[in-house]
Amino acid sequence: MIKYRVRYYLLILFAIVNVPVLAAPVIEIEIRDHLFYPDEIEIPVNTKVKLLIINQDNTAEEFESYELNREKVIPGGSRGVVFIGPLQAGVYPFFGEFYPKTAQGKVIVK
Amino acid sequence: MKNMIRIGFVIAIFPCLATADGSAIDKVYHPYTQLLEHEFEWRVLSADGKQKHQLAVGKSFSDRLFVEGYLIANDNKDNNFSLEAYEIEAKWQLTEQGEYAVDWGVMVELEKERHEGNWELATVLLMEKEWGRWVGAANLWAIFEWGDTRKDELESSLAVQARYRYSRSLEPALEFYSGQDTRGLGPVLMGDIRVGSGKKLHWETGAIIGLDSKTPDNTWRFLMEYEF
Numbered sequence: 001m002i003k004y005r006v007r008y009y010l011l012i013l014f015a016i017v018n019v020p021v022l023a024a025p026v027i028e029i030e031i032r033d034h035l036f037y038p039d040e041i042e043i044p045v046n047t048k049v050k051l052l053i054i055n056q057d058n059t060a061e062e063f064e065s066y067e068l069n070r071e072k073v074i075p076g077g078s079r080g081v082v083f084i085g086p087l088q089a090g091v092y093p094f095f096g097e098f099y100p101k102t103a104q105g106k107v108i109v110k
Numbered sequence: 111m112k113n114m115i116r117i118g119f120v121i122a123i124f125p126c127l128a129t130a131d132g133s134a135i136d137k138v139y140h141p142y143t144q145l146l147e148h149e150f151e152w153r154v155l156s157a158d159g160k161q162k163h164q165l166a167v168g169k170s171f172s173d174r175l176f177v178e179g180y181l182i183a184n185d186n187k188d189n190n191f192s193l194e195a196y197e198i199e200a201k202w203q204l205t206e207q208g209e210y211a212v213d214w215g216v217m218v219e220l221e222k223e224r225h226e227g228n229w230e231l232a233t234v235l236l237m238e239k240e241w242g243r244w245v246g247a248a249n250l251w252a253i254f255e256w257g258d259t260r261k262d263e264l265e266s267s268l269a270v271q272a273r274y275r276y277s278r279s280l281e282p283a284l285e286f287y288s289g290q291d292t293r294g295l296g297p298v299l300m301g302d303i304r305v306g307s308g309k310k311l312h313w314e315t316g317a318i319i320g321l322d323s324k325t326p327d328n329t330w331r332f333l334m335e336y337e338f
Contacts, residue, residue, distance in 0.1 A: 060146055062308065066278045069240060070207060073145040083208030098308050
């Protein structure tokens with residue numbers, strides 16, 4: 001009986017905290033010639049931000065950052081959305097998984 | 111060279127593993143899928159001298175749908191290794207990661223025993239929530255079983271994981287499993303090893319300790335995925 005209660009309460013808990021994000025600010029990042037533009041973005045502390053990543057190349061790229069806990073494949077000639085934050089102050093590097101030597105950038109949280 | 115050392119470390123800590131049939135101890139799924147992803151997976155569960163091996167191949171069909179096919183084999187105490195079942199699994203990512211306070215996904219699994227006309231259909235609600243470097247994941251299973259030698263039965267089970275994102279190659283976690291004949295809790299280690307552009311090995315290993323008399327005292331679990 002206890003195990004059924006545990007499952008029930010856990011489900012209720014997750015449902016309660018599943019509140020939508022209210023209009024997160026949008027920052028655009030372009031991928032061109034396997035580089036990020038801009039390669040440095042600044043966001044405020046404790047603020048959720050929507051990154052709109054536009055891949056202008058013909059090849060796919062993967063936006064990846066362990067520090068931001070995000071991975072997102074964006075096919076060539078298309079766009080993808082990555083939500084980041086709320087974050088503590090600091091520098092959070094990101095890179096392109098398919099072209100890691102050139103596609104590099106960082107999110108600066110102030 | 112660094113990657114070779116890491117792979118060696120993972121293999122070295124891989125215990126002689128596997129599961130009691132009907133155990134809810136398996137792995138904790140995450141509600142995310144990636145476009146253009148392919149995957150090979152080997153999963154082992156070991157308890158009471160029995161092992162369950164799962165070999166899988168998977169592919170994403172969109173940025174929200176990932177499908178994986180499994181061969182399931184058992185290795186019993188008498189070393190009688192045999193293919194026991196087939197399974198197909200489809201996972202849908204329902205929300206963008208970080209878009210809502212909780213990330214959601216859903217999974218459907220269909221399993222058929224090889225020698226008997228027995229079937230199992232499962233639907234799983236996948237949830238994940240981030241708190242800084244801590245990540246909590248929960249899987250809520252509803253399983254319907256039927257077949258020639260199995261009575262119709264509806265079961266539920268729960269798997270919960272609390273993971274600390276220490277580094278890409280090493281993340282400690284605590285997992286809890288609860289099901290009809292299972293109540294287990296134990297530590298798990300996992301990590302990723304990058305093996306090239308767009309390629310990585312993901313590994314997990316852990317020991318789940320039985321919390322009641324029906325659950326084996328120790329269930330070892332090991333998983334290795336090659337994603338490309």
